[in-house]
Amino acid sequence: MSLTNCIINLLNLKDENIKFDDNFYSEGTINDVKSKFFHGTLTYKPDFCYNCGHILDKNIIKHGFKTSTIKIPKVSGFDTYLKLKKTKIFL
Numbered sequence: 001m002s003l004t005n006c007i008i009n010l011l012n013l014k015d016e017n018i019k020f021d022d023n024f025y026s027e028g029t030i031n032d033v034k035s036k037f038f039h040g041t042l043t044y045k046p047d048f049c050y051n052c053g054h055i056l057d058k059n060i061i062k063h064g065f066k067t068s069t070i071k072i073p074k075v076s077g078f079d080t081y082l083k084l085k086k087t088k089i090f091l
Contacts, residue, residue, distance in 0.1 A: 003020060003022075003024075004018075004019055004020045007020045007024060007038065007040075010075070011038065011072055011075075011080075011082065012073070013082075015042065017042055017043060017044040018040045018041070018042050018084070019040060019041050019042075019043070020038070020039070020040045020041075021039075021041075023039065024038055024039050024040065025037070025038055025039070026039065030079065030081070033079055034078060034079075035078060035079040035080065035081060036075055036076075036078045036079070036080045036081070037080075037081050037082075037083055038072075038080070038081070038082050038083070039083045039085075040082060040083070040084050040085070041065070041084070041085045042084055042085065042086045042087065043062075043087045044087070045060065046060070046089065060089060061089070062087050062088070062089055063088045063089070064087075064088050065085040065086060065087060065088060066085070066086050066088055067083055067084065067085050067086075068083075068084050068086060069081050069082075069083055069084075070082045070083075070084060
């Protein structure tokens with residue numbers, strides 16, 4: 001089982017497009033509370049436009065990433081967050 005699969009099972013995530021690299025974990029504080037952070041990347045190629053439903057061909061432009069901080073259930077009694085880098089896509 002790969003490292004990514006182990007982390008996905010630990011955090012009970014359902015999206016198969018989330019990947020974790022070697023530096024997937026860090027610790028820090030939010031509002032003076034010690035917390036755990038998992039760092040992942042969400043990247044995919046959409047099949048259709050989410051606005052109009054048009055089926056896409058090769059005119060997809062990936063334009064960097066946007067990082068979101070998502071609170072997830074506690075791990076070992078610590079507040080836990082997923083810092084997810086999501087691909088910004090222009091159609």
